[in-house]
Amino acid sequence: MMAVMSANTTTADPTTGADLRAEAEGLLRELAGPEARLREDQWTAIEALVVQRRRALVVQRTGWGKSAVYFIAAKLLRARGHGPTVIVSPLLALMRNQVSSAERAGVRAATINSGNVTEWDEIHRQIADGDVDVLLVSPERLNNPDFRDQVLPSLAADAGLVVVDEAHCVSDWGHDFRPDYRRIRTLIGELGEGIPVLATTATANDRVVADVSAQLGVGGAETLVLRGGLERESLRMSVVQIDEATKRAAWLGQQLNRLPGSGIIYTLTVSAARDLAGLLSDQGHAVAAYTGQTDPAERESLEADLLGNRVKALVATSALGMGFDKPDLGFVVHLGAPSSPISYYQQVGRAGRSTDSAEVVLLPGHEDRQIWSYFASVAFPREHVVRRVIEVLDTERPQSTQALEPQVELNRSRLEMVLKVLDVDGAVRRVRGGWVGTGQPWEYDAPRYERLEQARASEQQAMVDYQRTTMCRMEFLRRQLDDPGLTAEPQPCGRCDNCAGPTLTADVDEQALSQARARLDRPGVDLLPRKQWPTGLAKLGVSLSGKITDGPQPGRVLGRLTDLGWGQRLRALFDGPDGPVPDAVVDACVKVLAAWDWDQRPTSVLAMESATRPQLVGSLARRLAEVGRLTDLGSLARTPGHPPVSAANSAYRVAGLAGAWLAPDLGHLDGPVLLLDDLTDTGWTLTMAARELRAAGAPAVLPFALASVN
Known part of the structure; x- marks a missing residue:
């Protein structure tokens, strides 16, 4: 003490x-x-x-x-x-x-x-x-x-x-x-x-x-x-190394009923929670997904189900982190490692509070670092972006977040975070009707943000070290948290896999793996079209507002980069050198197209010009044209000299994409165009490209992408 x-x-x-x-x-x-x-x-x-x-x-x-x-x-x-x-x-x-x-x-x-x-x-x-x-x-x-x-x-x-x-x-x-x-x-x-x-x-x-x-x-x-000290006498900590995401999911399906009582399975992303919950449910396990996108009323019901042991597990993101109080929670499993030993300890601390023993299992993945990097990329923006927020705020007339968004290069969630920080720093103030500037001087604390980035990198490396360490796992975490109860001498817990030997193997039954692959590798994700133009486009010189009436039809994506099944394969494809599309990817795309319930079948295919993966996108377009007997329209070329668009903010992105392509004359077409892209994130690129094609005479546009970010 x-x-x-x-x-x-x-x-x-x-x-x-x-x-x-x-x-x-x-x-x-x-x-x-x-x-x-x-x-x-x-x-x-x-x-x-x-x-x-x-x-x-x-x-x-x-x-x-x-x-x-x-x-x-x-x-x-x-x-x-x-x-x-x-x-x-x-x-x-x-x-x-x-x-x-x-x-x-x-x-x-x-x-x-x-x-x-x-x-x-x-x-x-x-x-x-x-x-x-x-x-x-x-x-x-x-x-x-x-x-x-x-x-x-x-x-x-x-x-x-x-x-x-x-x-x-x-x-x-x-x-x-x-x-x-x-x-x-x-x-x-x-x-x-x-x-x-x-x-x-x-x-x-x-x-x-x-x-x-x-x-x-x-x-x-x-x-x-x-x-006080952080030793938890009831926790038996293990790390199980399995090299493939689908195998890890199959392993969980095998082991879940062997874990004591009911518990929590943490994933790093919303899509992974949904996919894993779907797989385990199909196998007969009583589980449910719990994420930040779960309706509040449903969250309360799911918490009650776990408290009452009516489910074996909630498959959750960190939304079910701090404060959930079930003293007899029998296990906590992580499918993917959190980016910090401190947050990992906080989450596993939910288990075994009133029981003699609880299982804590980490199933790390090669993709964890990419996910950490993504979340780190949405940290506090650079100085010029933040100063722009201060510049556009009036000191007397309040502006809502929605009204501010088209004036700055930030999406809604990051803008809200910046405004909160500036509010605390005294540069802006939230009032009825929105936000106003205070006129007070403000300094961008670059050294502090650099120190935070360094601390984040150090924590991520510590989490990698936890997976590899041969010392007591509980002692490792306690040292990361500067536990005052520790001494200079080693204090092994005597229970973790390093102290007492492993009790869980990485073996996966071939039949279980085959079933998991069949479920998780089922290709195809709905790509819902944008329905409303961002507000404030007129301030950026774009005369678009209200409902989108000339955009694409509902589309499809082969898989998300965060998927447990296709995610790992797509990440490998995108991380490798550009080249012709693999046969397995073509076969999966054909399955998605065959299951697509479109109003009218496409008669042609057009590839988005890609600066990074032209062979991949072009070869896929040609292969789909052959298989589907579609007219190959080639590539939708970029307008010469048009600058690349990097803004995440919707209004700025739409404004930057206006006039970005040279659409061919499509007035002769008698059916929809299958518009093919490699990666979709916000959906605005496909929306704006489809609008150009509609203006060029395309009867309809069906967007299709190999992958989506989430």
Whole structure:
């Protein structure tokens, strides 16, 4: 345990330590059962908050009882006439679990988040009437204009306690940094005198601890840090090396029923979660996919199914990460490695909290690094892009994110992230109706972003090292998190595959592999056409708006780069040198075309001119023309001198693609054109090219791509 002790502590309550501890023990028994007893560090934290009104950071492993600390402190403070406790909590699953826990201890809890919009007005009224003991809010709420201006000031002045859950999100160095969490520093700075603050997390190394402690210490207050060991005696950790994605999926199908209880299978992408859930379901396993694209109501239902052991597993992305509370979770499997040992520890920490043994299995893939690189590529943009955002903002007239998007070279999600960061930095402000500039000077902190990139690269290498290490796997992770309980001498866990020997082999039954290939290699993904032009194109000199009436028909893609089946083959094809299309790819494309339920069969094929893979695209067009008896129209040539388009933002991309091709005269055609491309991402290239072909006389355009990004 490490503590940063304050020289000046303020005693805010005359209750004796013995009386207060007895009261706290009673509340714990209401919360956790008649046998529950407070840990010494739990009591230290509660006493610091309730009696000394201090600021504290608790870094303890999952299952230690961090939520018990703040619910008990909230109840004790409320009983002594203090205001409600405000808990900033990042995930809906966590909020639902916490509200249920609070009710068991007689705490009146409410939550404000994106999933209960219709209840916000009533909750605001309850807060004003003093009928709420604990208010859980998502970090995004902190800068909602109505909440920030009407509710937050009174809470900041009168709160009994402020809790920052999953506090590693506050830090740039945390594995799940979120811009909205940076507003918490401002919230803490505006708190009334003597309002205690508690920050909690299970995953923080020394750098994150120091950063969060400093942010809690706004105004000169020192932070009490209670930090425990991260050893998890119940976890049996293994790494199983299997060289092919389809084999890994087949292995899971074989092993799933042998894993104890129910659990979570993590994937790195949404498409991998869907594909794997579909495969396992076809094999008779009770599983379901859970991703960031899952409807909130369905998420709640799926969480309940896992809690009630009505499913063997949820196949999930990191959307089911922090805060999901099932103490008897029997296993956590990762199909693909997370990019950080810290985030890996956080996710596997969901397992085995109340069981003697739980299986933790990592199935890494060669494609993991590519996926890490993709997510890293959408980090904070370069300075000139960010300054453009500041330039286009008016200091008086608010502009919505939708209105700003066509004026900057950022897509919607990245623009929202930049605005949040600039808001915290004081350069912009969110108001009713959108965003305004503040006119305040702003500096691009290039050294900080470079340090973050270096830290990200270091964490990725550490995750690769974890897969290869011969030392104890638990000790490896504990050292990555700077576990204060470790000594210089090795401390093997005695349970992982390196300590006790492997219990899981990489063997895959040939029949199981054949079945998995048949399911995952089934080619073809729907390519839905764009239906609406981006707003604000007129500002970029393009007179397009409203619904798209002259674009392509619904199309098809052979496979996604993130697919468990075709993804690996397509990545290999795209990573290798350009050359003629392989026969296996042609055969798969023919199968997709044969299953296509088009209104009218295409009569010709036209390839998009490719600067990087001209042989691949051209040869595929010729082969499909031969097999399908289609007229080969050659390639859709680029307009000479037209600059390449790299903007991810939809409006800028459309504007850049306008006039990009020299379409041939197609007025003689009596049927649709099959428009062939190698890779599709946003869909705007095929949309704009199809529009050019329609203008040149094509009756209809059927887009077809070898691969999509996701």
